[in-house]
Structure formats: C-alpha cells, structure tokens
Amino acid sequence: MNVNIWTFVIVCPMIFLAGFVDSIAGGGGVISLPAYLIAGVPIKLAAGTNKFANGCGTALASYKYMKSGNINWRCALPAAAGSLLGSAAGSSLAVYMREELLQMVVLTALPLVALMLVFFRDFGKEEKPPKSHRETIALSGVIGMAIGLYDGLIGPGTGTFLTIAFSAVLGYSLLKASGCAKIANLASNVASMVVFFCHGDILFSVGIPAMACSMLGNYMGSRYAIQGGSGKIRRVMFLVLGLLFVKVGLNVLGIIDF
Numbered sequence: 715m716n717v718n719i720w721t722f723v724i725v726c727p728m729i730f731l732a733g734f735v736d737s738i739a740g741g742g743g744v745i746s747l748p749a750y751l752i753a754g755v756p757i758k759l760a761a762g763t764n765k766f767a768n769g770c771g772t773a774l775a776s777y778k779y780m781k782s783g784n785i786n787w788r789c790a791l792p793a794a795a796g797s798l799l800g801s802a803a804g805s806s807l808a809v810y811m812r813e814e815l816l817q818m819v820v821l822t823a824l825p826l827v828a829l830m831l832v833f834f835r836d837f838g839k840e841e842k843p844p845k846s847h848r849e850t851i852a853l854s855g856v857i858g859m860a861i862g863l864y865d866g867l868i869g870p871g872t873g874t875f876l877t878i879a880f881s882a883v884l885g886y887s888l889l890k891a892s893g894c895a896k897i898a899n900l901a902s903n904v905a906s907m908v909v910f911f912c913h914g915d916i917l918f919s920v921g922i923p924a925m926a927c928s929m930l931g932n933y934m935g936s937r938y939a940i941q942g943g944s945g946k947i948r949r950v951m952f953l954v955l956g957l958l959f960v961k962v963g964l965n966v967l968g969i970i971d972f
Contacts, residue, residue, distance in 0.1 A: 715754065715755060715917070722920070729749055729928050733746075733931025736768065736772070736932065737772075737931065737935030738950040741957065742771075744954070744958055761910065762911070763921040763924065767924035767927070769900065771931060774933055778932075788847060793858030796858025797862035800860060801862040802866065804863040807866070828952065828955045838887055838944045857879045861898075873896070876899065877892045888948060888951075
C-alpha cells in the first residue's frame with residue numbers, strides 16, 4: 715500500500731490514545747484498529763500491525779504494573795495460560811457460530827456491566843480477603859480461558875472484562891486486577907503477533923512508529939492508573955464500555971464489519 719505523511723498523522727495520535735486507555739482499563743483495540751482502517755491500511759495488515767504495536771505497548775505497561783507491585787503472579791500466569799487456550803478454542807469455534815448472535819449477547823451485557831459499576835460504587839476500590847493459593851490458581855485459569863474464548867470469538871474489550879472478572883471473583887482492587895489482566899493480554903497478543911508475522915501480515919513501515927506511540931501511551935496511562943488508583947481506572951472503564959457498546963452496535967447494524 716501507499717504510505718504517506720497522512721497515514722502517520724491519522725495513526726500515531728490515535729494509537730497513543732489507544733495505548734493510554736488500554737493500559738488503564740483495557741479496550742484500546744476499539745480505538746487502534748479503526749485508526750489503521752481510516753488511514754487506508756487493508757484489514758488483514760491492519761489487524762497484524764495492530765497486534766504488533768499493541769503487544770509492545772502492553773509489554774511496557776505490564777512492566778510498569780510489575781514494578782509497582784500490582785501484579786499477583788499466582789493469578790496472572792494461570793490466567794495467561796488459560797487465555798491462550800481459550801483464544802485458540804474460540805478462534806476455531808468462530809467458524810461454526812453465528813457472530814451476530816454473540817454480538818447481541820455482548821450488546822445486552824455491556825449496559826448491565828455499566829449499571830453494576832454505577833450502583834456498586836465501592837466495586838474494586840479495596841481488596842477483599844485473599845483466596846487460597848489453590849483457589850486463586852484455579853479461578854484465574856478459568857477466567858483466563860473463558861475470556862480468552864470470548865477473545866477468539868469476538869475480541870474487543872478482553873482486557874476490560876479480565877479486569878472486572880479478577881476484581882469481582884478474586885476480590886482484587888481494580889488496580890491490581892488491571893495489572894493481572896495485562897499479563898494475560900500480553901500472552902494472547904504475543905501469540906497472535908507471531909501468527910501474523912509468519913504470514914507476512916505486519917506493515918512495519920507503519921507498525922514501528924505506531925509501536926513507539928503505543929509504548930508512550932501505555933507508559934503514561936499506566937503511570938496515571940498507578941498514581942490515581944482504582945478510582946481513575948473506574949472512570950476510564952465507563953469510556954471503554956461506551957466505545958464497545960457503539961462498536962458492537964454498529965457491527966450488529968451492519969454499518970461496520972471489523
């Protein structure tokens with residue numbers, strides 16, 4: 715494709731914003747993938763380039779959360795393994811299931827999740843008593859597999875749903891839940907990136923500048939989340955849920971198909 719200055723003018727600011735949002739509450743792909751498509755990048759190259767840039771940004775955000783002590787590895791590692799298995803299964807099942815039906819389920823669920831955050835104002839503010847080691851490992855693996863399955867079937871908002879699930883099921887603060895979600899997301903991103911690379915579906919002339927913007931956005935976003943705690947993550951979650959609702963709604967209406 716023809717890459718020119720306008721490609722970078724469109725892509726770079728949106729990838730920075732996507733990285734900022736993704737490092738806080740997940741869901742950055744709702745911003746980043748359309749950026750490539752608006753810039754004229756073909757859908758397959760856009761998906762591969764998006765995974766490349768986002769994967770590098772997520773790696774940096776993961777490091778920031780790890781350095782601040784906001785990752786529980788007994789949760790993060792089983793969730794990452796479960797996410798990889800679930801994502802692979804979801805990708806295989808996607809050809810047999812009606813995507814429109816799945817999108818309607820998500821479209822119904824998103825407002826319910828938003829209402830939960832509105833009415834349960836203390837959700838994710840403080841940590842609850844920890845589960846046993848065995849419970850933590852088992853529940854984390856199940857959460858990773860279930861949401862990884864969703865990721866393989868539909869995709870957008872995986873990091874957001876992981877964060878909410880870790881907080882709701884394991885009793886983590888939204889800050890620690892977000893840190894664990896980064897590791898699970900990183901595993902699936904790396905796996906996808908390798909597949910796209912092997913098929914030659916990464917546009918490095920756009921992906922390398924986008925990677926730099928994603929890393930900067932993730933760096934600043936993770937700092938914002940770590941310094942502001944669960945309250946700031948909660949506010950950004952509403953933005954992500956709203957964007958997801960619009961995106962899935964447009965898919966259902968047939969206005970967009972990505």
